[in-house]
Amino acid sequence: MYNFLKTVVKNIIPKSILIKNEDQFRKLLKPLYHGKNNECNICKTKLKKFAELENGQLICPICGSLPRTRRLNMLLESEFLKSNMTFLDFSPSRMLYKKWKNRKDISYFPTDFENEFLSDYHYDITKIDAENGMFDLIVCYHILEHIIEDKKAMSELYRVLKTNGTVLIQTPFKEGEIYEDYNIISPEERLKHFGQDDHVRIYSVSGLENRLKEVGFTTEVRIFDEDNYLGFAKNEVVIVCKK
Known part of the structure; x- marks a missing residue:
């Protein structure tokens, strides 16, 4: 229906x-x-x-939230988002944008480079227009698989994160190794090989974790259980990165 x-x-x-x-x-x-x-x-x-x-x-038919959005909301509310934090949020969902925008106890920086999501900033993730160590918390969900220069983007996330800060990262994942081929450039071929016409790779969990470690992050891979009541997906993976 x-x-x-x-x-x-x-x-x-x-x-x-x-x-x-x-x-x-x-x-x-x-x-x-x-x-x-x-x-x-x-x-x-x-x-x-x-x-x-x-x-x-x-x-959710009432607000349009997906399982990963509801899980992220739970993680932020229960563990990661605290008062007086400076919070950088890449391409936020509409509902979470409105929720965090209304909080007066945090400094919220919602950003989207291509104007496809609600945002107040337009940072290029490979060259973020922010000073070193500016953010306590960064959410980077379903962004890196769109970025050809992903290691440059990871280095920028590390640069603008405060010492002891946290980055939450999620992408689509596959078993085995990272699959990328920069000769694949047409939307049709990208859809065929990577599952979406604007993706440039599919990460494996270990492959993404290794690249994050190479730029300086310490990482923790979290794998979550299904929750039928809240509509959370089975075996959802989030990589928690610390500086």
Whole structure:
């Protein structure tokens, strides 16, 4: 039902209007999904079920959050995001952007280089326009697989992080070794080889961890269990990097 309604709405309402009024449109779905079987930990809506996207991911129909977004929200709230922190957030989800933007006890720097996400800054991750050691916390979710000069980006993350600061990193992962081939440049070929038409590689967990260590980070790989009530995915991986 969700995918059908999404297709219908996208076909009849201009994208600019959808983006501007997404919250209001999503509220119309609340009576269809209201229940007690699940809960979104971002918008706090209790649901009879999450909507399932065509790729199998469970999306909150009311706020649009994906499993990785809800897990990130939990990690930030329970462990990593504290008062008086300076927080750099690459390409934040719409709901988390609004949530952290409203907090008055943190200095929040949401950034997106290509204007595809809500943001206030437009940092190039390979040349971040910020002083050394500026940030206590950095979230870099599903960014590095888009970046050809990924080691340069990792070095920049290390540079702008404070001593004892934390970077949370996630990308799509595969078993074995990192797969990258810079001769693959067309969107069609990138989709075929890397799973998305703007990706330039697929990391392995160990491969990404080794590159992060090469620029100076200490790393901890966390693998999380499934949580059906909150709609968290099974075996989700987050690499916690420290300086």
